[in-house]
Amino acid sequence: MAVWRTIAEERIYSAVDEPWTVEQERAYLKALSPREAVHIAVAGSGTIAGFQSLDLWAASIRSMMHVAQIGTFLLPEWRRCGVGSALFEATRAFARDVHYGKIVAQVRASNGPAQAFYHRLGFRACGRLTRQVRIDGMEDDEILMEFFL
Ligand SMILES: CC(C)(COP(=O)(O)OP(=O)(O)OC[C@H]1O[C@@H](n2cnc3c(N)ncnc32)[C@H](O)[C@@H]1OP(=O)(O)O)[C@@H](O)C(=O)NCCC(=O)NCCS
Numbered sequence: 024m025a026v027w028r029t030i031a032e033e034r035i036y037s038a039v040d041e042p043w044t045v046e047q048e049r050a051y052l053k054a055l056s057p058r059e060a061v062h063i064a065v066a067g068s069g070t071i072a073g074f075q076s077l078d079l080w081a082a083s084i085r086s087m088m089h090v091a092q093i094g095t096f097l098l099p100e101w102r103r104c105g106v107g108s109a110l111f112e113a114t115r116a117f118a119r120d121v122h123y124g125k126i127v128a129q130v131r132a133s134n135g136p137a138q139a140f141y142h143r144l145g146f147r148a149c150g151r152l153t154r155q156v157r158i159d160g161m162e163d164d165e166i167l168m169e170f171f172l
Contacts, residue, residue: 078092089123091125092128128170132165
């Protein structure tokens with residue numbers, strides 16, 4: 024919850040501008056299917072540094088069961104230390120184990136660091152949703168990036 028709160032307050036890194044409540048987060052975690060996961064990065068002190076989620080792209084469409092959606096969110100003090108890359112090692116192995124063929128990331132067009140991060144992991148930009156996000160009266164596009172397993 025603290026990670027979500029921080030990201031939502033920063034306003035610039037995610038389409039999510041309002042953190043979920045504890046109840047909403049709990050319901051989301053409980054509803055995860057065996058092919059979905061949230062991997063958490065825990066610091067030596069025991070505090071959570073961030074997480075990476077892997078969800079079905081479209082749970083109700085059978086022809087897209089091979090497609091997953093990824094999200095990565097770290098607290099500011101843990102960024103650019105290799106944590107996101109380490110999380111992807113776990114997420115990629117999990118995605119292979121549960122038979123996904125590809126992973127898609129949706130990244131705000133203004134979020135250059137996240138695009139550089141996913142590009143470094145092997146994702147390629149493959150599309151753009153124009154004026155997809157509206158936060159504080161400002162519009163942003165979303166870049167679609169895909170990774171084939
Ligand atoms: C984007 C984010 C998930 C990346 O995770 P990270 O742990 O910071 O990334 P890593 O340290 O594993 O970086 C791996 C590579 O990605 C690229 N990269 C990561 N952050 C970057 C940045 N700020 N600027 C440019 N390239 C960057 C680099 O190539 C980096 O390798 P290098 O450090 O050897 O040059 C993290 O910074 C974050 O949580 N940002 C805020 C939330 C966010 O934007 N999430 C994505 C929403 S779609």
